[in-house]
Amino acid sequence: MSRSSHKGPYVEASLLKKIAGLKPGDKTVVKTWARSSSIAPEMVGFVFGVHNGKDFVEVRVTEEMVGHKFGEFAMTRKFVRHGGKMQKELEKGAGAPVAPAPDKTAK
Numbered sequence: 001m002s003r004s005s006h007k008g009p010y011v012e013a014s015l016l017k018k019i020a021g022l023k024p025g026d027k028t029v030v031k032t033w034a035r036s037s038s039i040a041p042e043m044v045g046f047v048f049g050v051h052n053g054k055d056f057v058e059v060r061v062t063e064e065m066v067g068h069k070f071g072e073f074a075m076t077r078k079f080v081r082h083g084g085k086m087q088k089e090l091e092k093g094a095g096a097p098v099a100p101a102p103d104k105t106a107k
Helices: 013-020 085-095
Strands: 029-032 047-051 056-060
Touching: 013 029, 029 056
Parallel strands: 029 047
Antiparallel strands: 047 056
16 A cells, blocks of 8 residues: 555655765765665665665666665565476586487488
């Protein structure tokens, strides 16, 4: 459920304060734990380090991201792969070099 429209988007005040002192296009990474904060138009062009629970994921804000939350761009879970017997066989078959077919014309 989204935030009420008469309240406006939730933007962390400390983030706006931090980027107010920076110049547009500055390479400084602004670290934040505010994953629920919406991305405002003033943030376009800056790089944010969004905490995913373990590390800070660098997110460069573009115009298409305005209105979304920071948490959408810093995944908290890492997909390894689906396992099982079939997966191992597929990987084994894909990794092994294929031998050339014998020539049937030479006898």
